[in-house]
Amino acid sequence: MAATLTKDEALFQFLLRMGDNTLILGHRVSEWCGHAPVLEEDIALANTALDLIGQTQMWLGLAAEVQGDEKSADDLAFLRDVWDFRNVLLVEVPNEDFGRTLMRQFLFDAWHSIQLGHLMTSSDDRIAAIAAKASKEVAYHLERSADTVVGLGDGTAESHGFMQAALDYLWPYVGEMFSSDDVDAAMVKAGIAPDPASLRADFDALVGRVLADATLNIPESTFAHKGGRTGAMHTEHLGHLLTHMQWLQRAYPGANW
């Protein structure tokens, strides 16, 4: 792969990784609409999903531009199959319950905020501009998800139990956010994006602090599922998500909506 990867191909893959993360997580969060535990959470979840879908329009819009096949962000979102998606596995796992949803959001927000901080100084002005806009939204997402994780972790014995179970389930999906490959090496070389592995120390410090306040224990295992950001092996869940999300575009090809 390394020998044949041009800079634009690597950039395209990188942009898909950013845009597919926000697309798939935005979709998952939007599944909550009207079913949240309290009205304020309905509003916050819809707001988070809305921000993530807005960021998707920017990332996938730029990806389509880089690809140069006269494709649009919508073509990329609605007409690719599972193997072409480049999101980390963490964002495609089902919502399950409010605890898992918020824990997943917090783990992603922590990585996302650090990543966007670096991307704001990207050598590619278009990426720096998207990161500058998105980072303001993500700072709020992180504040809210961290506060909620602390509130529920350090709440009742029952809420603590839900949050510890969520952390135990999700922790094996954390490591993939920090794995590196040829695409990342090309991005580092071009000064476009940081090496994912280099974000881990900041992530561990931030997550360690919040989870300690939440009285939750980080699992000892460092095992990491992977395959999402390379497309090598997604979970079974992504296909079902796409079945929903892409249905109208697939059933009525060529229509304008």
Add this chain to the structure above:
Amino acid sequence: MYAQMVKSEASTDDPEKLAAFQARIDAGEKIEPKDWMPVGYRKTLIRQIGQHAHSEIVGQLPEGNWITRAPTLERKAILLAKVQDEAGHGLYLYCAAETLGVSRDELTEMLLDGRMKYSSIFNYPTLNWADMGAVGWLVDGAAILNQVPLQRTSFGPYSRAMIRVCKEESFHARQGFDAIRKMAEGTPAQKKMAQDAVNRLWFPALMMFGPSDADSVHSTQSMAWKIKMNTNDELRQKFVDQTVPQIEFLKLDLPDPGIKWNEERGHYDYSDPDWSEFFDVIKGNGPCNTDRLAARNKAWKDGQWVRDGLLAHARKKAARKHAAE
């Protein structure tokens, strides 16, 4: 409307106080939460604002039904923004109701156990993507006709909530019309979806205004108190008059063969909805009543540990702060 057939309470208060209160309303003054008000005025408003708030909350469900299937990123973003607004409207309205001495949790319990109602319209299903256009255009369009005059309602907090709500509702109606226009001007399959949506939602939208005032026992007192500003029939006629030309503009078939321009009246004639269907829906026998209420009950029950957890944490935090001082 979002509040339908709200039962108004007769007043048993001191006649002198009642007369002074009515004089304030007639003079166009706003009644604020700490002002004296008749028991009936308070009770009627709790019912009306509560029902309106519940409608916003339950109203998330038929649109939420399509958020995960929205056909483009832009449509998904618009729909999310709209549903988020609706939850926000619910919040302002519950806050307005709370100024009358009832808590949001009490109102929620009454929704969940069926003691309080929400608008009949949300007991109809959303079956194809054009319904997202039709709901914004017809349902929010109908709601606006009621809510615009309610900006001038006598109760201050309700009036102020309505001013905020109306700004957002007009965006909802416009995006709805834009969405259905895309469908009406689209492929034959899209046009079929648009026609199906209009045919199915037309009469339920007319029912939103409630039965004819000739049969409405609650209107007179509420109108005197300026918590109801127009009769149901006035608003329904206004809705028909503004919507028929829009259906024609979209080149869709009219959903009612009885729609005809009446030169003499200067209004469109139209067929009455099937009121027996309306009363069935109100009684709980609409196509989605059971599912809607079950979804809200499940959300409330599943969320109990979350609300308890956050409350327990807030108490611990306050205690720690207190101990540190």
